[in-house]
Amino acid sequence: MSSPASPSLFAALFVRDLRLALRRRTEALLPIGFFVVAVALFPLGVGPEPQTLRQIAPGVIWVCALLAAMLSVSQLYASDFADGTLEQLLLTGGSTTLIAAARAAAHWALTGLPLVVAAPLFGLLFDLSGAALRVLALTLLLGTPVLSLLGSLGAALTLGLRSAGVLVILIVLPLAIPALIFGSGAVAAVDAGLSASAHLSLLGALLIVTALGVPPATAAALRISTE
Amino acid sequence: MTNHSIRTVLSAVPISPSIDSTFHVSEPHLAARGLACRRGTRLLFENVDLALRPGELVWLRGRNGRGKTSLLRLVAGIATPEAGEVLLDGTPIAANGERSRRVVYLGHQHALKDDLTSAEALEFLLRIHGRRSDRASVDTALEHWDMLGQRNTWVRRLSQGQRRRVALARLVGEHEASLWLLDEPFDALDADGVQRLNTLLLQHLQRGGAVLLTGHQATLAPTLRARELDLDDCAAA
Amino acid sequence: MSGPRLRFFTFAAPPRFYSLSGSLLPWLWAAAALLAAVGLYIGFFVAPTDAQQGESYRIIFIHVPAAWMSMVVYLAMAAWAAIGWIFNARMASMLARALAPSGMVFTLIALATGSFWGKPAWGTWWVWDARLTSELILLFLYVGYIALVEAIDDVRRADHAGALLAIVGAVNVPVIYFSVRWWNTLHQGATITMSAAPKMQSTMLVAMLLLTFAFWAYAFAIVFVRARAIVLEREQDAEWVRGLALAARKSS
Numbered sequence: 001m002s003s004p005a006s007p008s009l010f011a012a013l014f015v016r017d018l019r020l021a022l023r024r025r026t027e028a029l030l031p032i033g034f035f036v037v038a039v040a041l042f043p044l045g046v047g048p049e050p051q052t053l054r055q056i057a058p059g060v061i062w063v064c065a066l067l068a069a070m071l072s073v074s075q076l077y078a079s080d081f082a083d084g085t086l087e088q089l090l091l092t093g094g095s096t097t098l099i100a101a102a103r104a105a106a107h108w109a110l111t112g113l114p115l116v117v118a119a120p121l122f123g124l125l126f127d128l129s130g131a132a133l134r135v136l137a138l139t140l141l142l143g144t145p146v147l148s149l150l151g152s153l154g155a156a157l158t159l160g161l162r163s164a165g166v167l168v169i170l171i172v173l174p175l176a177i178p179a180l181i182f183g184s185g186a187v188a189a190v191d192a193g194l195s196a197s198a199h200l201s202l203l204g205a206l207l208i209v210t211a212l213g214v215p216p217a218t219a220a221a222l223r224i225s226t227e
Numbered sequence: 228m229t230n231h232s233i234r235t236v237l238s239a240v241p242i243s244p245s246i247d248s249t250f251h252v253s254e255p256h257l258a259a260r261g262l263a264c265r266r267g268t269r270l271l272f273e274n275v276d277l278a279l280r281p282g283e284l285v286w287l288r289g290r291n292g293r294g295k296t297s298l299l300r301l302v303a304g305i306a307t308p309e310a311g312e313v314l315l316d317g318t319p320i321a322a323n324g325e326r327s328r329r330v331v332y333l334g335h336q337h338a339l340k341d342d343l344t345s346a347e348a349l350e351f352l353l354r355i356h357g358r359r360s361d362r363a364s365v366d367t368a369l370e371h372w373d374m375l376g377q378r379n380t381w382v383r384r385l386s387q388g389q390r391r392r393v394a395l396a397r398l399v400g401e402h403e404a405s406l407w408l409l410d411e412p413f414d415a416l417d418a419d420g421v422q423r424l425n426t427l428l429l430q431h432l433q434r435g436g437a438v439l440l441t442g443h444q445a446t447l448a449p450t451l452r453a454r455e456l457d458l459d460d461c462a463a464a
Numbered sequence: 465m466s467g468p469r470l471r472f473f474t475f476a477a478p479p480r481f482y483s484l485s486g487s488l489l490p491w492l493w494a495a496a497a498l499l500a501a502v503g504l505y506i507g508f509f510v511a512p513t514d515a516q517q518g519e520s521y522r523i524i525f526i527h528v529p530a531a532w533m534s535m536v537v538y539l540a541m542a543a544w545a546a547i548g549w550i551f552n553a554r555m556a557s558m559l560a561r562a563l564a565p566s567g568m569v570f571t572l573i574a575l576a577t578g579s580f581w582g583k584p585a586w587g588t589w590w591v592w593d594a595r596l597t598s599e600l601i602l603l604f605l606y607v608g609y610i611a612l613v614e615a616i617d618d619v620r621r622a623d624h625a626g627a628l629l630a631i632v633g634a635v636n637v638p639v640i641y642f643s644v645r646w647w648n649t650l651h652q653g654a655t656i657t658m659s660a661a662p663k664m665q666s667t668m669l670v671a672m673l674l675l676t677f678a679f680w681a682y683a684f685a686i687v688f689v690r691a692r693a694i695v696l697e698r699e700q701d702a703e704w705v706r707g708l709a710l711a712a713r714k715s716s
Contacts, residue, residue, distance in 0.1 A: 012351060012354050019347075023342040087332070087338070088334075091303065091356075092355045093357075157612060157625050158615070163615060171612060175632065175640075181644070182646075188650075221628055227305075
């Protein structure tokens, strides 16, 4: 009857989040819906010229993925904060860092992973080559976890605030710029016939550093916001 | 007129004479000294002392806005006090590794997710606190509150009183002499629910546990012989 | 056993800062005005014309110190906020809050003057030069910090949340700068190059230094003014503030 082992707390929280999202399938898919609409707006705004579209495609897809990921993140802790679950989680004696990591992981599984699957389909609409599409999927695979992690830090800082949704975007976007640069840069490089290995290594390094450094910061933010 | 002098809650006589004599009656499980709480830029209360000994029930009273919930959160270690300290078995509560095992805190909101069934919600809460969360334990707990028939109902379909019952079901499996910190546990309960809770509390106290709860109405059974701590007397200037 | 310990350092820090800053202020304003006057004179009238960029290069005498200050102030803000958070020192948190708006103003000045510098060379009002773009992102970091602390009602939570955000931002600044440089070289972007800037003759260096010190003095002065206002507002229930208010009312 002691405190649960750490993996058990992580698993319980992760499974619960997935279960909750499955019961609200429409809401869970809203960010993807936003992504679809936003991406489609660009050709309408810029003109259908294939050359132009192919050039702007990596940046457009990455920026829209970034915004879509940020949309759902402010809700990450809001519901638990409102109904008292967050208090209970903080009382379990389990590591707050682990709780933060579990929430970010669940957010990525529900928003990031679908983006990884959906984005290359849209790359086709912009006439990207096969190699570029593969790299696009890879950069999103590496980059969306970074976005989920940074987003969860923003959500923890803005817990319970009225304008949390917009505030999170304002706080997190500057921090997400390196990921955006390396991610879209990789695709552009491959499209131009160059190697993307440098970009990908940098993106990978960014992911590792973020995964190690952000959950403890998020845990500190949770403590600040609930005291 | 405010009162800044130190209010020490005197040691009380154990509730039940059949208490196990291995408990040292004079040793408090939980001791709080000189607690002060801030809301905004003002102090809500200061110099509050509190001690919970085996078999004791303390009823925290006071008007709305006096800081009852705040004090409870300080004692649980969720919030950090402006001044003073809370010790669980001698060590500061926030750093105490035994806290999860020794303390049960039920907030005013019941921490049940709308999109889970009662059984799933209860199971989650039991599991994260390291209590037995297998199907049999969950069902026994729900059965104790006459909620077994609603085990597969969505929480959002339950009434406030029913949600309170499910939230309180966490207390059923507690057999250690733990400390219960309950925020408005009687809220929304009907007469039957009130009676069940009183029974649970009495059994808990007889096992040597301790309870600190808040509430407005005097729904506590007289047999519990609650000690009162009135925050209206502790208000800061 | 000692009595319960108070968590905040409630000693003389705010009143001491208030009186100390009050006596320093006139000197700081005077220094700022004097240094700025001399520096601007040398920069705009004494330093020679540049062979390549003509007269327009002179804007760097304002641009460089402003950019410098915007960086330094951000780091100072993050440092004071961190101290306020870790040691629960109220005065440190108040200083951090006072630094933010000034840092943002310096950033805006740097961006505007950078734009003026680029216009004659490139013909456009904005150029996505690596340094200018990084400066723009620094502006976003300031805006994010100010937006966050203004949105939180509880003062202590606002201070600590801001501290965490400022620290995360400070740690990210090298990463952001590196990635923007990378992005700029990849896309062969324009550069408002300092390397193409006129070789620094001694008069130019003197002007630059004088204006840097002028900015420092100004920054101290304006931050002190703002910090004093914050101190009065937050400590309004304290004895010494009431004493000041009474004295002010009597003398008016």
